[in-house]
Amino acid sequence: MGITLFKDIDYGYIPPTPVTPYLSSDEFSSLSQARDIIFKYSKEFGYPISYIQEQDGQLIQNIVPVNKTEYQQISTSSKTELALHTETAFHPYKPDYVLLFCLRGDPSAITTYANFFDILKQLDESVINILKKKCFTTGIDISFRSNGELDQQIYLSIIDEVGSLLSFTYDEALIDGVNGESRNALHLTKLAIQNCTQEIVLATGDLLVIDNKKTIHGRKPFQPRYNGTDRWVQRVLVKKEIPPSNQINGHIITTRFGV
Numbered sequence: 095m096g097i098t099l100f101k102d103i104d105y106g107y108i109p110p111t112p113v114t115p116y117l118s119s120d121e122f123s124s125l126s127q128a129r130d131i132i133f134k135y136s137k138e139f140g141y142p143i144s145y146i147q148e149q150d151g152q153l154i155q156n157i158v159p160v161n162k163t164e165y166q167q168i169s170t171s172s173k174t175e176l177a178l179h180t181e182t183a184f185h186p187y188k189p190d191y192v193l194l195f196c197l198r199g200d201p202s203a204i205t206t207y208a209n210f211f212d213i214l215k216q217l218d219e220s221v222i223n224i225l226k227k228k229c230f231t232t233g234i235d236i237s238f239r240s241n242g243e244l245d246q247q248i249y250l251s252i253i254d255e256v257g258s259l260l261s262f263t264y265d266e267a268l269i270d271g272v273n274g275e276s277r278n279a280l281h282l283t284k285l286a287i288q289n290c291t292q293e294i295v296l297a298t299g300d301l302l303v304i305d306n307k308k309t310i311h312g313r314k315p316f317q318p319r320y321n322g323t324d325r326w327v328q329r330v331l332v333k334k335e336i337p338p339s340n341q342i343n344g345h346i347i348t349t350r351f352g353v
């Protein structure tokens with residue numbers, strides 16, 4: 095629930111793992127089979143989108159260990175734990191699904207995740223009611239600030255109710271409560287999350303689809319080698335509905351922050 099795993103996908107030729115998320119034109123052209131596959135799966139779930147601030151708006155993002163981000167809270171980290179998060183928790187047009195296509199697995203890199211309903215089951219109604227209030231703050235991901243953009247405090251509720259549909263927004267590294275009541279509810283939520291965090295190791299040829307409104311994800315630390323054999327995951331973000339036309343240019347969401 096909250097994640098779907100497709101296994102043993104035939105991905106074609108995979109060049110050595112690059113040391114940056116930006117591919118050379120040779121690397122790019124050699125990956126045509128993988129690209130066709132990830133788009134085919136993406137379109138089953140909605141519209142592939144990207145963000146202008148993140149990896150230059152490239153639609154297929156390369157999640158590879160990058161030397162200068164080893165210890166950061168960013169998908170290209172390695173030596174530190176990537177804390178559990180909703181993808182782009184701060185964003186009004188966050189993705190509905192995160193697709194992770196593993197082109198080269200690393201048995202020591204463990205993806206973590208926790209499902210909203212497993213978390214909810216452990217919380218009292220009084221705590222759940224606080225989580226529905228807009229009394230939490232988060233910040234702008236550093237993946238959105240690689241050109242020196244300013245951080246910004248964003249107010250949000252952890253549980254959002256649209257009609258009968260509930261969604262969950264959380265970022266362990268950045269979220270805080272605005273008062274004692276919300277900080278206490280956040281503390282209890284953290285404990286509940288710890289109790290139901292699960293692990294999955296992506297193998298070469300696995301494609302994991304995460305429901306971003308129902309499941310938070312992260313990653314345990316792993317050792318990068320920077321010799322072409324590192325873990326390589328391609329990521330596509332998908333929305334069920336396209337944002338308003340003044341917030342998107344082609345497939346790139348242009349919403350600005352910190353200005």
Ligand SMILES: O=C(O)CCC(=O)C(=O)O
Pocket residue numbers: 157169176181192194204205206311312313327329
């Ligand atoms: O590398 C992973 O398993 C997950 C990284 C992550 O959070 C992401 O790519 O959105």
Ligand SMILES: [Fe+2]
Pocket residue numbers: 169179180181311
């Ligand atoms: Fe993520």
